[in-house]
Amino acid sequence: MKKQILITGGAGFIGSNLALRLIEKGHSVTILDNLSKQIHGDNPHVTSPLFQSIQNKVNFIQGSVTSRADLLRAIEGQEVIVHLAAETGTGQSMYQIEQYVNINIGGTAILLDILTNSTHNVRKVVIASSRSIYGEGKYKSDELGDVYPSHRSEADMTAGDFEVKFPGATSPLKLVATDEDSKIHPSSVYGITKQNQEQMVMTVCPTIGIAPVALRYQNVYGPGQSLSNPYTGILSIFSTLIKNEKEINIFEDGKESRDFVFIDDVVDATILGIEQEAADNNVFNVGTGVATDVLTVVNELFTNYQKEVPFKISGNYRLGDIRHNFADISKISSKLGFKPKVSFTAGIAKFAQWVNLQSIKEDKYAESITEMKEKGLFK
Template sequence: MNILITGGAGFIGSNLALKLIDKGHKITVLDSLSPQIHGDNAEETSPLYKSIKDKVNFIKGSVTSKDDWKNAVNGQDVIVHYAAETGTGQSMYEIQKYVDVNINGTAILLDLLANQSHQVKKVIIASSRSIYGEGKYKSAEKGIVYPKHRVSEMMDKGDFEVKYPGCETKLELMATDEESKIHPSSVYGITKQNQEQMIMTVCPTLGIAPVAFRYQNVYGPGQSLKNPYTGILSIFSTQIKNGNGINIFEDGKETRDFVYIDDVVDATILGIESDKANGEVFNVGTGVATDVMKVAKTLIKNYGVEVPVTISGNYRLGDIRHNYADLTKIKSLLGFQPKYTFEQGINEFTKWVNDQEIETDNYAKSIDEMKARGLYK
């Protein structure tokens, strides 16, 4: 098939492109080569871009440009839409940029598909676990509940756990399934929800099969070590490699579902190639919750570099406490099974990081930007 990957020079997109090429597909990539991800002079220095250079039909352009979309969509059978601004914290103060790229960029695509001739048969949209906001919980008093966003008044006192009205006992964390409540707690999450809903709503009216993948925290060799706004594993790795201390937010017990890049690519290819995926929304993760303190300790151990770790009680507005994926649907419909445990994936990731040049640690700058706007406490 002829497959367009927007954001195809990015972390997930480039890995997907290479695997699809190996399977005999012809790949076109539309990517702006954002300096935040690729650094300056990306065409000469970005490892992600260089990994696909001369292997794909590369179009340097933006999803905010209708002309770039027209150029890229021509002749494609499948579109995998990854191009997006990412980062929960940054989205809370660069709101127009996130809306322009994520929502308006997707709207331009759908407008084009609705009003011009094309041969597109399927659109894959990269959604996100962020659309769920806080995860799914069980209450002794009320059964299944979906807590609202946490408030500063409680977190300022060091109470970071989620609460639900009328529940006196501690809530029990559960895996979040695709039928769980959607209530994002950040602008990024809102834009991903909007992208997903537009694709899933409009494409069927055009005779195009939509598929949405709600990715958990994706990591692995190749992810950007330059970007201080997203990717806790890369942020911590850059700090450790620079000999800088790690500041653990909240109490270090907040958890995420970390899913290895190869598993994400495999799941996505199942969605591209299987008709069983058509019209469906899937979680993609490991189904395992891993706390941030374990992340920091594992990275320090693997790198063999001792740096101070501080559990500071700081927090960012817009962050969630817990969320991990229920994989029942993707396992039963597509036969997906993650192959990498957290420990296996981290071993591969840290081996790769050890072979990279040490990047400048710009994380403090990203925190200062949030502090200035009252989003970091």
């Protein structure tokens, strides 16, 4: 059944891909987006392929989720809201705290305030949550069973000891998949804001007759993601360094791991959240259920670009970074029938093919590291 769907932050990487797929399925899409320079460049009509991809296909409103007037205009006539609008840099969030809180928490608060205190047609809100709310992943201890280690100490990491520890566990901890009932203990301001967004939506919406759905996205990647924004993740950062023939600095010992999920699979999962009633009032992990370490990422990129650059395993680290996390996706698989279709190997190949067609600009990664050093967050 055709629905009127609003996507906040819909000109971004996930939002634009989602919008195009929803249109293919016959839905009517409105997008509210502020066209942030960090994501879309100085002149989005020219510098942002993401914006260009949706520009004439949706009802586009340039505005901010921190503006009540913009939100009121965008919400009019909508039946479903997919709330993607957010500041997204984990490291950046540790020194642009007011900005992250204002956009992520403040914007969500205004949205929910409007839904609570005005007349509208909204019946479902899908909130883009994040694996960052978990903080460090889930582990098993021979002595203690399931454990959730706290943030690693600066002293240990300075000494080159990057693995997690847990009081009372004497044997090495075994990494296991993080399920939705795992402990939530975010290690960054970004993670805290995403936890807050999720909790507000899941708490408020049922009281006003709106079905909430929270999707905890893992590390999303694929063609179309920004190659110039240093806060979009290591695949973009490393690709830009390789293309510019610059050395790659691999933090810690290169064995830290994440769950990388391809954009098409994320769009599939989000549409299931929109269209299926079985999703209502539920929280779901969205990932692949596979942990991939940083050294594997580097080697896959070298293979796909048929090009290598020098790299060093430096032992540098960022305060607030976690060691490991990958998703248990059994809940979304059983309730919604979600199964990721794109393996990391296949996804990297698709991503690299796309990167090879792009004009690679000077990266801003070094600037972001300098900022973090100045704030005492990069060691």
